[in-house]
Amino acid sequence: GLLAAAPLWSSGCSSGTDAPDGEAAGDGGKPRVALIMKSLANEFFATMAEGAETHQAAHADQYDLIVNGIKDERDLSRQVALVEEMVAAGVDAIVIAPADSKALVPALRRAEQAGVTVVNIDNRLDAEILRQDGVTIPFVGPDNAAGAERAGAYLAETLGKGDWQVGVLEGVRTSENARARKAGFEAAMADAGIEIVDSQSAEWEMSRASTVAASMLSEHPEIDALLAANDSMALGALSAVKSAGREGEVLIVGFDNIGAVREAIRDGKILATVDQHGDELAVFGIEAALRELAGEPAAGDVETAVDLVTAETIAAEAKTAEAKSAEAEAADGEAP
Amino acid sequence: MTAPHLSRSLIQYGGLSAALLAMVAAFSLGSENFFQTSTLISIANQIPELTFLAVGMTFVLIVRGIDLSVGSLLALSAATLGVLMARHGWPLPAALAAAAAVGALCGVANGALSVGFGIPSFIVTLGMLEVARGVTKKLTDSQSVYLGGPVEAFGEPLGALRVSPAFLTAALTVAIGQFVLTRTVFGRYCTAVGTNEEAVRMSGVRPAPYFVAAFALSGVMCSLAGFAQTSRLSTVDPNGAVGIELSAIAACVIGGTSLMGGRGSVVGSFLGVLVIQVMQTGLAQMGVSDADKQIVTGLVIVAAVLFDALRVRLGPRS
Amino acid sequence: MTAPHLSRSLIQYGGLSAALLAMVAAFSLGSENFFQTSTLISIANQIPELTFLAVGMTFVLIVRGIDLSVGSLLALSAATLGVLMARHGWPLPAALAAAAAVGALCGVANGALSVGFGIPSFIVTLGMLEVARGVTKKLTDSQSVYLGGPVEAFGEPLGALRVSPAFLTAALTVAIGQFVLTRTVFGRYCTAVGTNEEAVRMSGVRPAPYFVAAFALSGVMCSLAGFAQTSRLSTVDPNGAVGIELSAIAACVIGGTSLMGGRGSVVGSFLGVLVIQVMQTGLAQMGVSDADKQIVTGLVIVAAVLFDALRVRLGPRS
Amino acid sequence: MTADAADAPPLLAARGLTKRYGTVTVLDGVSVDVRGGEVHALLGANGAGKSTLCKILSGLTPASAGSATLGGAAYAPASKREAEAAGVEIVQQELNLIGTLSVAENLLFARLPNRLGALRVGRLHAEARGILDRFGLPGVDPRAPVSSLGVGRQQMVEIAAALARDCRVLILDEPTAALSDTEAGQLFGHLRDLRDRGVAVVYISHRLDEVKELADRVTVLRDGRHVVTRDTAGLSTDDMVALMSGEERDGGPSAFRSHRREGDGAKDVALRVRGLCRGPVRDVSLEVRRGERLGVTGLVGAGRTELLRAIFGADRATAGAVEVGGVPRGRFRHPRAAVAAGLAMVTEDRKSDGLLLAQPVSVNVTLCSLWAKFCQFGLLRGAAERRATAGLIADLDVRCHGPDQLAGQLSGGNQQKVAVGKWLVRGADVLLFDEPTRGIDVAARRRIYRLLDALAADGKACVIVSSDLEELFETCDAIAVLCDGRLTGTFRRGEWTREKILQASFDSGPDGRRSCSAASHAAASHAAASHAAASHAAASHAAPAAATSDAAPADRRV
Numbered sequence A: 001g002l003l004a005a006a007p008l009w010s011s012g013c014s015s016g017t018d019a020p021d022g023e024a025a026g027d028g029g030k031p032r033v034a035l036i037m038k039s040l041a042n043e044f045f046a047t048m049a050e051g052a053e054t055h056q057a058a059h060a061d062q063y064d065l066i067v068n069g070i071k072d073e074r075d076l077s078r079q080v081a082l083v084e085e086m087v088a089a090g091v092d093a094i095v096i097a098p099a100d101s102k103a104l105v106p107a108l109r110r111a112e113q114a115g116v117t118v119v120n121i122d123n124r125l126d127a128e129i130l131r132q133d134g135v136t137i138p139f140v141g142p143d144n145a146a147g148a149e150r151a152g153a154y155l156a157e158t159l160g161k162g163d164w165q166v167g168v169l170e171g172v173r174t175s176e177n178a179r180a181r182k183a184g185f186e187a188a189m190a191d192a193g194i195e196i197v198d199s200q201s202a203e204w205e206m207s208r209a210s211t212v213a214a215s216m217l218s219e220h221p222e223i224d225a226l227l228a229a230n231d232s233m234a235l236g237a238l239s240a241v242k243s244a245g246r247e248g249e250v251l252i253v254g255f256d257n258i259g260a261v262r263e264a265i266r267d268g269k270i271l272a273t274v275d276q277h278g279d280e281l282a283v284f285g286i287e288a289a290l291r292e293l294a295g296e297p298a299a300g301d302v303e304t305a306v307d308l309v310t311a312e313t314i315a316a317e318a319k320t321a322e323a324k325s326a327e328a329e330a331a332d333g334e335a336p
Numbered sequence B, C: 001m002t003a004p005h006l007s008r009s010l011i012q013y014g015g016l017s018a019a020l021l022a023m024v025a026a027f028s029l030g031s032e033n034f035f036q037t038s039t040l041i042s043i044a045n046q047i048p049e050l051t052f053l054a055v056g057m058t059f060v061l062i063v064r065g066i067d068l069s070v071g072s073l074l075a076l077s078a079a080t081l082g083v084l085m086a087r088h089g090w091p092l093p094a095a096l097a098a099a100a101a102v103g104a105l106c107g108v109a110n111g112a113l114s115v116g117f118g119i120p121s122f123i124v125t126l127g128m129l130e131v132a133r134g135v136t137k138k139l140t141d142s143q144s145v146y147l148g149g150p151v152e153a154f155g156e157p158l159g160a161l162r163v164s165p166a167f168l169t170a171a172l173t174v175a176i177g178q179f180v181l182t183r184t185v186f187g188r189y190c191t192a193v194g195t196n197e198e199a200v201r202m203s204g205v206r207p208a209p210y211f212v213a214a215f216a217l218s219g220v221m222c223s224l225a226g227f228a229q230t231s232r233l234s235t236v237d238p239n240g241a242v243g244i245e246l247s248a249i250a251a252c253v254i255g256g257t258s259l260m261g262g263r264g265s266v267v268g269s270f271l272g273v274l275v276i277q278v279m280q281t282g283l284a285q286m287g288v289s290d291a292d293k294q295i296v297t298g299l300v301i302v303a304a305v306l307f308d309a310l311r312v313r314l315g316p317r318s
Numbered sequence D: 001m002t003a004d005a006a007d008a009p010p011l012l013a014a015r016g017l018t019k020r021y022g023t024v025t026v027l028d029g030v031s032v033d034v035r036g037g038e039v040h041a042l043l044g045a046n047g048a049g050k051s052t053l054c055k056i057l058s059g060l061t062p063a064s065a066g067s068a069t070l071g072g073a074a075y076a077p078a079s080k081r082e083a084e085a086a087g088v089e090i091v092q093q094e095l096n097l098i099g100t101l102s103v104a105e106n107l108l109f110a111r112l113p114n115r116l117g118a119l120r121v122g123r124l125h126a127e128a129r130g131i132l133d134r135f136g137l138p139g140v141d142p143r144a145p146v147s148s149l150g151v152g153r154q155q156m157v158e159i160a161a162a163l164a165r166d167c168r169v170l171i172l173d174e175p176t177a178a179l180s181d182t183e184a185g186q187l188f189g190h191l192r193d194l195r196d197r198g199v200a201v202v203y204i205s206h207r208l209d210e211v212k213e214l215a216d217r218v219t220v221l222r223d224g225r226h227v228v229t230r231d232t233a234g235l236s237t238d239d240m241v242a243l244m245s246g247e248e249r250d251g252g253p254s255a256f257r258s259h260r261r262e263g264d265g266a267k268d269v270a271l272r273v274r275g276l277c278r279g280p281v282r283d284v285s286l287e288v289r290r291g292e293r294l295g296v297t298g299l300v301g302a303g304r305t306e307l308l309r310a311i312f313g314a315d316r317a318t319a320g321a322v323e324v325g326g327v328p329r330g331r332f333r334h335p336r337a338a339v340a341a342g343l344a345m346v347t348e349d350r351k352s353d354g355l356l357l358a359q360p361v362s363v364n365v366t367l368c369s370l371w372a373k374f375c376q377f378g379l380l381r382g383a384a385e386r387r388a389t390a391g392l393i394a395d396l397d398v399r400c401h402g403p404d405q406l407a408g409q410l411s412g413g414n415q416q417k418v419a420v421g422k423w424l425v426r427g428a429d430v431l432l433f434d435e436p437t438r439g440i441d442v443a444a445r446r447r448i449y450r451l452l453d454a455l456a457a458d459g460k461a462c463v464i465v466s467s468d469l470e471e472l473f474e475t476c477d478a479i480a481v482l483c484d485g486r487l488t489g490t491f492r493r494g495e496w497t498r499e500k501i502l503q504a505s506f507d508s509g510p511d512g513r514r515s516c517s518a519a520s521h522a523a524a525s526h527a528a529a530s531h532a533a534a535s536h537a538a539a540s541h542a543a544p545a546a547a548t549s550d551a552a553p554a555d556r557r558v
């Protein structure tokens, strides 16, 4: 973006539990697991971090957790540095959501050679490079293509019959999941016979997305909907639509199910998103790592769930929640 | 020796304005839907944030300081506003006052630390950039705070002219700022402090208060910018406005303000903001690749200033 | 008034080194895994990039310029390297030479445009920041270029000391840089130009060549940094090093280099780099939240410089 | 001095004032009494501590020890503001104007007329106008940025600002260093008025004759110590010199006299300037031969500095040509070209374009000759640099704590010595000096005069701009007079008189010319005669130093 300068230092966050008393890593004490994510400016990862921390808090006796992130979605250099720092810090396992499917491989290879267990979550590492480097790293994550396809299908169904035109906001193109989601959208649009007039990468970022979307909208004023490969970009698209004065006219779908987007969906500003359960994602990754540390045979890849989130589903959730609380109150009422 | 200030800056405005018109013309040719009131309105409604920041930054640069913390202070005061309204149900005016106070306070801290201990303001405000951002995240738990209705009015275009109160406020701020800089004792002393701090001291005037005041002003401007942004997005974004300090400084320098202090004008900075904003919107509308956009952006920034430079050879490089 | 340069910078190093040690101590207490050779090695292997940039930036700041384009130039020369090797199968040395040439060229462009037309270097390099980034994206189609093997050697720790050639090169560069600055006619004139350009001119010496040379040097340093990064990531990242200029400038200023020109030291800047790098690694290892990290970061930056300021009151604020 | 002032109690009394910088003591227990209604001169060699003393008394710097009373009450100003409140004003040795502000804003800086903080621009300019007119600057526009004025005028603006504020004690630190006799004369008038109104005037100058003319009493400082305080009456300038230096005065003639007489030395032209134009400078032609020294004088703002700058290529001349050592060089486009051609120029304002104040003395000394003299494969020859610096410090008797002291920490006069010295180290065939001895004490001045003599002796040519006529009389072979940027006369040694030169300084413009060529009155015809003689001489290449103003015919046509 114009003149954009990133903040100075990487951000990251970590478990509330203080470093264990004196026990150095690896020498039979509690294993130390490092979770390395991407932009903590992205609520998705904030949620992921929370999920991990709650899990750790619940299993404080089993392992310690160090959580780190980077300043934006594609600060490769810093993420590689983090891997090295965590290895240096003597962690036993690294659970990582790589910012780039290729560039992280060598660093992770070195980590494995240093005897650190590595688990890949969220964004799959490049199989080709992995083979080149002769390393196998288990992947825990969703079927991004499927998730995207469902969002696309729901959009198509909402639009109904007609020759609609849509634009796609892709993630960082060197990420597997970005490619997968693009493919998913394309498949859905192809089925519904909707034309994709423009497809550009906004690198997962809100600000980038609002500029890219703005240009799409003025280039193709006829656009009826925007498909964003993640929610940050969906929000970016929303602000672009707003400042183009076309609120409500242009439908938007996202991916991640972050709080702000849920709000927007409730207000009818965004049509739908896909919940890939970021919190569980991290947890599954950590559990996989712990199993491997415990010496269990490597379970291989784990596929996590993806669910479509729309105004209806949110309303439904709300109801069940109310129902639950109602029951609870009723129970209280009967108690005396 | 520099040519007389007045005439210089006049010529300068001439130069910049010309550059600006040239840009508008180019974009109008480049994309048929650029030269429309709709576009101009959307530009007008984007402008306020950067304008507020640029006005404050102009004073800071003129006293020979620099304020890198504007982006974080914008976010911090926006967060203050959001939290007070959303969580504690304060009314807008009260929350706004609090936000402004926060901005002013941080500004004073910037100036006072720098002048008090002789730490370069670059460092102090760099520290503030990090600290304020951190506090913002703590305040908001790194979640964007949705406010909706109440705050939107400020950003909503209204009247036959379809310009927002935010824009009018910004325009007013520019006018007042220019007056304060050129026609008040405070403004003249700021200029003097930036030109030759020693001489000011030797003339029996303490430079420190003016230095601090400039930063305080910048802080308040950040709060205004924060409010403008919040009302435009109807949301407080704790991660918003990262890196905007560079745009703000750029606007000032494009407008002829010197990084070496003592020279600058609020109106110039405003023109700088326009250059940046028009270019952004214009490029967004043209169907060129992201890479090409950046290349054009870079060239335009230099060209705009070159345009002046060829008119009036500016004094010392900065 | 400032104390004589030599003694001042000596005291300064004293102050900064002390601050640095204090940090190391604090982190060692904070996390039992910090004070380990492994950690120190990992710090050592990350340092080169910022160090190269800071060395170049020191010269630029000393001649009273500023170079915002370092991040983009880093990426551009890295891209040149990557594309030439990956697509055109050039051997490393040749590709490296080409990359360095690109860096130097852009640097010369920065300096020459600024001095030739009297455009503030802030603007010229801001333009270069955008243009070079755009060109980088065109070169790489915004795709990161995976190189692997051949480039990794430079970054790989080796020998009993487990330090990489990159680190040794960086250390050497600092030594040479300091020597050039303090012991050569070129360095002397750079300082002179930054102190009082007019006086230099009136002494029958053209300031321009030194100004341009400083930027050219910075350009070459960007290429080196680009190579260091590429070999560390075994990949060329067209989006890499965004915003790193701020870190580079910060390192210099922490190290006692003045933004107002004429004062600075390469060794000081290197200490600045260490402060930044140690803090980053230390914080990553400690179990604190993101927000807290930023807050600490900010406080440490200010504290480190305050530490000096209390020792030697630096001259004019900048 | 009024009779009652003599026995009146001191208005300002300093007791044992001491100032230390680190380990060095620059002012050592100095006690002085200044009475109301007297002009009290401070004398002392460069670095003796005069300015330091004044800075303490005006609250610009705190004393390390000692005390003072003002009108009987204890007086220890912590800031300039406090001093002003107590009624003590100072005009400092170095210009302290703010370049980006207008003349008016500078004149009234500490008390800008305002209503609720808003400038009252009308009043500002009106008041400023008044002050400018009152203190001999009618030509200056109060709206102009002060940086557009020549140094002399800036100095006058600063003085005017101080004179305009009413005070009980007025301290002037070398106010006339950049002023010509005419402006100095005006200043003295104003100072006498103040004295008669009971103001105590503390006056620092290295021009002893003007001290003798103006001061009632003198106090002499030496190496930071108080030597003596005496009535000026019955104190000859030679006595003063002796007191300052501490050496018993040798019977010989004290004033420096050039030992060279015209006629000796080589004859070929070293510098020839033809029809040079630039800004205020209009169509100036002159030539200097090897081994000669041409003085240039004129009123403040006459264009002397501009002339030198144009010759040296510091400003691009708009017309005319320069010839060095017989080689035509056209117009220099950059000082470097001029230096390469064998020129050198000591600038007028050491602070702005003469020195690197923030750098050590040694760096300044070698600034213009690093490549030429102190470089080996691009490396600095540190030893050579130290030697050269030490040598210069000795030759010009620069008072400093050593070659590593920052130039900015030297006393004004010592800074000036360094500014001159850097070119002596470089060496050149033709040296242009703009106010070379500005702020330099008598003894050091003589050293410099001798240096000029020596330079001339080995065939160098010098052009010396000075506001101090006496200086030109002592050192030069010929004196050219500028007025409004035009050459209005050139006089050879023996030929010149103060009247003639004064006449030429005012003689300008079409009418001036006419009076000149029409020989309307004696002085004018004198000037005309010498002028004609000079031009004739120039044509015949016989005169040692000659200058011609080709402007005359052009003007007659007007």
Ligand SMILES: Nc1ncnc2c1ncn2[C@@H]1O[C@H](COP(=O)(O)OP(=O)(O)OP(=O)(O)O)[C@@H](O)[C@H]1O
Pocket (backbone or CB within 6 Å): C001, D021, D026, D044, D045, D046, D047, D048, D049, D050, D051, D052, D053, D093, D399, D400, D401, D409, D410, D411, D412, D413, D414, D439, D441
């Ligand atoms: N900031 C400083 N640090 C160290 N020494 C200083 C400083 N300022 C002045 N001095 C020293 O104090 C001494 C007296 O300086 P001062 O300016 O009072 O001399 P002066 O009598 O005014 O000489 P001049 O006639 O040249 O103006 C000088 O030797 C100078 O080097």
Ligand SMILES: Nc1ncnc2c1ncn2[C@@H]1O[C@H](COP(=O)(O)OP(=O)(O)OP(=O)(O)O)[C@@H](O)[C@H]1O
Pocket (backbone or CB within 6 Å): B001, D148, D149, D150, D151, D152, D153, D154, D178, D179, D279, D280, D298, D299, D300, D301, D302, D303, D304, D305, D306, D307, D348
């Ligand atoms: N850069 C400039 N721009 C505009 N006017 C100038 C400039 N420099 C000098 N002047 C004006 O030109 C005239 C000549 O200035 P100059 O400095 O040559 O005077 P001078 O004869 O050297 O006397 P002094 O040096 O004592 O002021 C003055 O009126 C001055 O105000």
Ligand SMILES: O[C@@H]1[C@H](O)[C@H](O)CO[C@H]1O
Pocket (backbone or CB within 6 Å): A038, A042, A044, A073, A097, A122, A123, A175, A177, A204, A229, A230, A231, A232, A255, A256
């Ligand atoms: O899957 C994650 C999330 O979609 C996030 O929004 C961006 O990075 C991707 O890898």
Ligand SMILES: [Mg+2]
Pocket (backbone or CB within 6 Å): D050, D051, D052, D093, D173, D411, D412, D413
């Ligand atoms: Mg003095």
Ligand SMILES: [Mg+2]
Pocket (backbone or CB within 6 Å): D150, D151, D152, D304, D305, D306, D348, D434
């Ligand atoms: Mg002059």
